[in-house]
Every structure is written in C-alpha cells, then in structure tokens.
Amino acid sequence: MDRDQEYHSISKVLKIIGVSRSTFYYQKNYRVEEKKVSEGRPAPGYSIKEDGLNVADEQIKEYLLEEIAGDGFNYGYRKLTKVLRRKYNLIINKKKVYRLCKELDILRPQRQKKVSYPRKLARNRTITGSNQLWESDIKYGYIEGEDRFFFVLSIIDVYDRSIIEYYMGLSCTAKDLKQTLLRALFKRKQINELEKPVIRTNNGPQFMEDGSHISILSIFS
Template identity: 30%
Template sequence: MKPEKEKQDELICSLIIEYHSTFDGILGYRRMTMFINRLNQKSFSQGYIYRLMKAVDIKARIRRKKVNRKRIKPEYIKENVLSRDFTAKYPNEKWLIDVNEFSILGDSTKLYLSPIMDLYDNSIIEYEISFKNNYQLVFKMFDRAIQKYPEAKPIFHSDRGFQYTSNIFKRKIEKPGMIQSMSRVSKCIDNGPMEVFLER
C-alpha cells in the first residue's frame, strides 16, 4: 500500500501535467502553484510544486504577455510615483498589481489572473483567478489584501487598466491612505518586476 505522501505527490504531478497541457506550457512554478492552490482549495508551497515540476521534467516556455484590455475612458489617472524604483526596505512599502490572460487549449474560454506583489521580497500577497476580466477581479482581491494587512499604506503601482482608473478604485486606495502610482502609456517596464513574474 502506497504512503499518503506518495499518493499526494502522484496526484499533484497529474495536475501539473494537466495544467501544463491546458495552458500551453506557459505556467512556471510560481503561477502553477497559484492555479493548483486556488482551483483545488490547497495551500502547497512554491518549493514543493517546483520540485514536482522538476521531477516530471516540466518547465514554462516564455511567451509574449497577452491581456484583453477593455477600451473604457479613464475616470482619472495618476503619475508614475514609483518611477522604476523597485527596491523596498520593509514589507508593505510598495505593491504592484496587474492582470494576465490565459487561453485554454481547445476552448474559446479565457482565464484571468490578477496578483498583488510586495516589492520587499517579490512575494505575492494576494491574487484572484476568474473567467472574467472585470472590476470584481481586482476589487475582491484588493479587499482581501486590506483585510490581511489593515495597517499597510504602500505606494500602489499599476498600469492604466480600466479597473485602476475607476473612481471606485480611487476611493479604495484613498481610504487606507495608500499612494497610487501608474505606469506611463505603453511603458510595461514601469511595472517591470510584475511583468517578469507574469511571464513565468
């Protein structure tokens, strides 16, 4: 009879192989961990998923980021306060956010991932996965991050996506005393660490 740990490893390896195929090989171990945990209500570590991906010889292939942006006129915009200073001396000093789109093979359905990154250690403090790129994709995740870190007042940096340039989000940012920052138009490098993460 197989030990429970071995059974678990085999199950997770099967999920890794399935997700690797489903998402056309674009999931690195960080995003693979997110998808396995969120879609299966688990809390595995990135190190564990990394070891299993290595065991089954699965790696992400690099691909150009593809995001479905809604053409909605911004209700307001902010300057690039972060100004490509991606260093942080303490936790919750600077947060980054973005949305990435995934295509599911053999299906027209799109899946969207929205994470918040803490620049102190480039850790993902909260994220949301959804079949819709809408306001709730960002708002629900942001609310959970605030509940987790109620005293946090970081510089909060994003691109100029419709969720971040809405007056509703502006109020969400201002309520806890955060400083909002936005990338310049067509300057992905202004959100560099998040762009790198979303390519893995």
C-alpha cells in the first residue's frame, strides 16, 4: 500500500463535510432501491371466458359500447363488470373494466359532458345499386403460439355483398380504418364523386377519433 495514501472512516469523512450519517445512508439506499423498481407486468390484452376462450380487449370494448348504448346507459363500471360476467361469461375484475371504460372515455362523469356526439341508431335505408351503402366491421383472431390477437377489418358493399377492401394486422386503429376506406373509394372510383357512399359501422372503438365517430370527410383532412 502506498505510504502517502491515507484512508478515513465514513464517520470521520461525514463529520468533516458536515453531512449526517442518516442523510448519507438514506440517499445511498434510496438510489439503490430506485434502480430496483419494476415497471410491472404488461397487460395481456385479453380476458378469459368461463369456457377458457380468450377475448381481446378490443372486443370487450365493443361489448361496453353496446351496453351503454342500450339499457346500460346509466351504468357505472362496477355494474358493467357484473354485466360482462353475467351476459358474456367473462372472468374480469372491476379494475380492468374501469381502465377500459377510461380508455373509451365512457366513465359516467365524462359521459354526461359529451352532449355534442349522441349515439344514434342506424336508420333503415332503401338501396337500389352498388356504392350507396357500405358496411365496415372488425373480426378478431387468436394466434395460439404467440398468445396475441390479429384484426381483420372489412369494407363490404351492402347491395352486391362484395368485399371492396380489407385490412389485416396485429393492431387496428382509426388511422388504419381511414387508409382502408380511402383505398376502397379509389377502387370503386368514388373519390371524386360529390355524393359518396354511406358508411355503416358497429360503433366500435376503432371507429372513434378524438371522442367522435369518424366521418367519411375526415379521411381527407
């Protein structure tokens, strides 16, 4: 050991620099614990039915939207949890239902404020030809080996019952819907028509953007 090198105890050093032992050890231990904090287990993205079938969170969101559009308009997340368990046989807790309701912005206080976008039932229409009424819907598939879901979005002409355009992917957002709808309009040469097809959806979460339902005009914005 170098003779010029001198070692001092922690207590002596702390006394010289004027720092208490409790402050020193608190800061030291705090930094160590801070590094050990876990970010938590990510949400699986699905719930399980009583028969063992996995149901995607996006499908559960559609269930919730259907319920509040009908008899469950005044239900809170606790009551909606009971409905999901009883009606759809889901094994789900109220904390997850609260989270999904919050993502959809349909918790009771927020829903009471949203008066500018009332949910309306689609009216019956008489169609006489193609490109008058299109339908869009999303189906979910489960990938067994990867424990995840994929989405299939289809746009169908109600008159001729043909699939005009579709999208398939591991996620499905409002942006994907707008791009798919734009391709469908180009394919049917409706992009420059003054009167474009009416789009009917099931009011799922993918068909909403900034709290309101996507209109056909919004794809050009």
